[in-house]
Amino acid sequence: MEEVFKIFKIDSRDAEKIAAQINKPHQHNFEELLIGKEGQLEHFIDFRSELMEAPFISFVTQGKVHRVKPLPKHGRCAIWGIRFKSEFIAETTFRLYASFHDNASFCIENNQQFVRLDSICEMINDEYQQDVPDFSVIRDLLSALFTMIQSARNKQNRNNDETMQISSNTFRSFLALLDKHYKEARDVNFYAEKLFMSTRNLNNICQKVLHQSVSEIIETRRLTEAKNLLMTTSLNIAEIGYKLGYNEKTYFTHAFKRKSGITPSAFRKEMKKIIS
Secondary structure: OOOOEEEEEEEHHHHHHHHHOOOOOEOOOOEEEEEEEEOEEEEEEOOEEEEEEOOEEEEEOOOOOEEEEEEOEOOEOEEEEEEEOHHHHHHHHHHHHHHHOOOOEEEOOOOHHHHHHHHHHHHHHHHHOOOOOOHHHHHHHHHHHHHHHHHHHHHOOOOOOHHHHHOOHHHHHHHHHHHHHOOOOOOHHHHHHHOOOOHHHHHHHHHHHHOOOHHHHHHHHHHHHHHHHHHHOOOOHHHHHHHOOOOOHHHHHHHHHHHHOOOHHHHHHHHHHHHO
């Protein structure tokens, strides 16, 4: 996507067109928000597939492998799609990563709160359709939309510590560093030194935010990319391991199985069955 922002709506006819196309799991270089008003969504993400009934919210961070299949129900489908580059609302993007990093979707009650979400989408769409849209207005409305989505999640008692998560500038800096260096064989000391802090303090921050140690987060990021490569390339197991800093195939296989419960080869076969 070349634009920094785009909004669109999927109806039953669009859903039928998508169903008729070749639709493989893929990655993209933008963030994507889906808000379902009517119909269903078959969503393959985080290496599992689920069928969601509207109303629902789904957020796909850039780089995540996923596939969506909007499905009409009783002949009706209405899903808002919003795509934007992470720099469009950088602070909000970090908040969204903290909120949706391992749980991309959730259902929401069809109440006044959801009606307000739909109204904001209409306002964003109206501004976007102008001959010369004011992107500062769109940015403010989009930030308000995500604030309301966050409120909806909090009311469902999810991620109760997210207020603390959002305020963690150190954690945000750590994520930025990790995204640059996760393919390298870097340990906790490397990241702590880059952030001018002790390994103990960095571990404490990561434990508070994601309830994982720095080492666990590093390994999770590397193995998530390994899963992406297993799904989207024909590289063999040793080649994938080497790309991610595992010099020994046996060590890579052991680390992958310890984290995922199955070997890389078994994972690749399982994913082929799911997406075929």
